[in-house]
Amino acid sequence: MTSVMLIEDAANNNNSNKIANNELASDHYLRELTKTFTGIEKPLKNAPTCATLTDLISALHEAFASDRVNIEFVNHLMLSYQSNPSEWRKFAKFDRFRYTRNLVDAGNGKFNLMILCWNEGHASAIHDHADSHCFMKMLKGQLTEVRFAWPKDKTVNEDCKADIGNSNGSGEIEYDGEELEETSRSTMETNGVCYINDNLGLHRVENPSHSDVAVSLHLYCPPFDTCSIFNKQTGKRTKCKVTFWSKYGKRETQDN
Numbered sequence: 001m002t003s004v005m006l007i008e009d010a011a012n013n014n015n016s017n018k019i020a021n022n023e024l025a026s027d028h029y030l031r032e033l034t035k036t037f038t039g040i041e042k043p044l045k046n047a048p049t050c051a052t053l054t055d056l057i058s059a060l061h062e063a064f065a066s067d068r069v070n071i072e073f074v075n076h077l078m079l080s081y082q083s084n085p086s087e088w089r090k091f092a093k094f095d096r097f098r099y100t101r102n103l104v105d106a107g108n109g110k111f112n113l114m115i116l117c118w119n120e121g122h123a124s125a126i127h128d129h130a131d132s133h134c135f136m137k138m139l140k141g142q143l144t145e146v147r148f149a150w151p152k153d154k155t156v157n158e159d160c161k162a163d164i165g166n167s168n169g170s171g172e173i174e175y176d177g178e179e180l181e182e183t184s185r186s187t188m189e190t191n192g193v194c195y196i197n198d199n200l201g202l203h204r205v206e207n208p209s210h211s212d213v214a215v216s217l218h219l220y221c222p223p224f225d226t227c228s229i230f231n232k233q234t235g236k237r238t239k240c241k242v243t244f245w246s247k248y249g250k251r252e253t254q255d256n
């Protein structure tokens, strides 16, 4: 195996202070580790597989138990689980107006596993992933993932109304920047898994169907609660909070 990537101490508490004290170092750190990994398309041969969602969660806890995590194996585990709606239905809560983020497992602080529910036509704004590793697995329906190159100017702007669930991104026009360049587009089918990190660019995800909902399972490590969204026409980058619609099958009370 040549492409094994190790996430060393990425979410280790002893290290988090050091990382917090030097954001640039942590930026550099995760980017270096993920320089070459782009995801695997098929499960690994002779590796254990997960028959149920509960098995997948246990296997992920095991994989993240040490300070060094094999990201290729995590990708394999996500691929090996075959979607069974009776196992994940209790987490799948939809909203009429936007896609929802529903926390399934907080991974001992090392990862977040969540189910995202997309009604017909729902989409995310163009966004980054806060230097995390991100896996997205289709549980039901289809999603189209469109990737974009980073804008030249990466300055982060603040806007308290910035919302990743508003697929138009933040809408200011008096910003002088170039339109974001689309780099790829692909549609994922049930049980497919895709991988992205900031090194691979930005993306936007959309349920292209006018008649069917879509459900996806996302694993982020380390977990994050803010990221950036980008205006397609100008490339303007705006900091954005991401929240959960529900946690462990229970609707959150916050207004979002």
Ligand SMILES: N[C@@H](CS(=O)O)C(=O)O
Binding pocket: 101, 116, 124, 127, 136, 164, 204, 205, 218, 242
């Ligand atoms: N990364 C997005 C979902 S997606 O559009 O990839 C989120 O965490 O809400």
Ligand SMILES: [Fe+2]
Binding pocket: 127, 128, 129, 134, 203, 205
């Ligand atoms: Fe995303």
